[in-house]
Amino acid sequence: MTAKKTAITNGIELQFGTLTLNLKLDGNAVLKAEKRLGKSIMGLFMGGNGGVQLPATNEVLIVLQAANQTSGVNDAMLVKNFQTYLDEGNTTMDLFLKLTEVVEAAGFFGKKNSDEQEEEATLDNSLDDQEEIL
Helix, strand or coil, rough: CCCCCCCCCCCCCEEEEEEEECCCCCCCHHHHHHHHCCCCCCCCCCCCCCCCCCCCCCHHHHHHHHHHCCCCCHHHHHHHHHHHHCCCCCHHCCCCHHHHHHHHHHCCCCCCHHHHHHHHHHHHHHHHHHHHHC
């Protein structure tokens, strides 16, 4: 059984064994993942004492399956391709980093400053430095 190919639209692409996944955590994906996990997405990253933790690989796969926008990919295909992913030299840490990228893109870690704001701050600092020289 092969997955249908879909255009990558505002998602993050992951080559996962023989599958090309398009990952995007929209509202529906968050609800599906949290229902299967029995906890929040943020709960994956936090331990009982409030410290940071790495989620179990099966939890990572559950979130990736919920976030996947590529049609026709089921759990069995993900499990099979997980072994292929590892056989290709990837690690569970690589998968965790991809999950972090997907969660960050969905806004779970807050919004980043735009390049425009950062550029503005740099220009202001540069002007202040020039005034000191004069």
